[in-house]
Structures are given as structure tokens and as C-alpha cells.
Amino acid sequence: MASALQARDRAVRGRRRRAMAEINVTPFVDVMLVLLIVFMVTAPLLTVGVPVDLPKTKAQTLGQENEPLAVTVKRNGTIFLQNQPIEEDALVPKLTAIAANGYDQRIFVRGDRSVDYGRVMEVMGLLSAAGFTHIGLVTDVPKPKPDEH
Numbered sequence: 001m002a003s004a005l006q007a008r009d010r011a012v013r014g015r016r017r018r019a020m021a022e023i024n025v026t027p028f029v030d031v032m033l034v035l036l037i038v039f040m041v042t043a044p045l046l047t048v049g050v051p052v053d054l055p056k057t058k059a060q061t062l063g064q065e066n067e068p069l070a071v072t073v074k075r076n077g078t079i080f081l082q083n084q085p086i087e088e089d090a091l092v093p094k095l096t097a098i099a100a101n102g103y104d105q106r107i108f109v110r111g112d113r114s115v116d117y118g119r120v121m122e123v124m125g126l127l128s129a130a131g132f133t134h135i136g137l138v139t140d141v142p143k144p145k146p147d148e149h
Helices: 001-013 026-047 088-100 117-127
Strands: 069-073 079-081 084-086 107-111 135-137
Touching: 026 117, 069 088, 069 117, 079 088, 084 088, 107 117, 117 135
Parallel strands: 069 107, 107 135
Antiparallel strands: 069 079, 079 084
8 A cells, every 4th residue: 555655646746847947037128128227327427527628649548447536627727626626735635535545546637738737737746745656647539530541
């Protein structure tokens, strides 16, 4: 009798429902479309936004994994840290506080094309005197002329 029960149990086990092998991708596609829309809307807002007319150069762009610190000197000599205006005497303490929190990347200085060269050098001198040694100048790549190929 025990062998009959074992045979019946094997027969029941053999007729189990198979696992569902299909994946419903509709929720996945919905989430991906929502993320695509969110990133398309927010991506233009992520750029540092102090408008300056940068000088043109043929140098290659530098790759960097972290968001760089940008010090901008506008046409009228106003200094900006990222996109916030800052007084000249408050620039070094603010950068020192940022460096104390572990920032050790290059500081980029952006100077308007029409600003006095000496003014940009004053700002770079402030940064250098404060102990910041990784300072870079930012330029624009010139647009190719229509007759050049």
C-alpha cells in the first residue's frame, strides 16, 4: 500500500503547474518613458549658467568625472562662484571651506572675452595665493567656417 501512495505522489508531482516563463514588460516600459521625460526636461537646467563670451581656441576638451568648480569673471569685473555672485574678499574663504570638505579637483576660471586680462589674473592670483594649485582657464572651441572642410 505504501508503494501505491508513493506512485500516486510521483504522478501528482509530475503534473505540477509549470512556472510562468513570460515577463510583463509594460510596467518597465512605462517607467523608462517617465525617466526619459524627466531627464529630457532636467538636463538643460544642469549647466552652470553665468553667461559670458568666452575666447575661442582649438584645444581639446578635458574629461572630468565630478562637477568642476567654476569661478567666472564677467565683462564688468563681477566675480561668480558657480552661478552665484560673490565678493572678491569672500571668494577665498568660500573655496577654502569647499576644499576642507574634500574637494581636490581643478578650479576653472572663466573670463569674458572683453574683460581686462589683468582682472582675470587678479582672480587667479587670489586663488594661487590661497594655496589652490590646480587652476585652469576655460575657452570655447571656435565654430568651423562654412568654407572649411
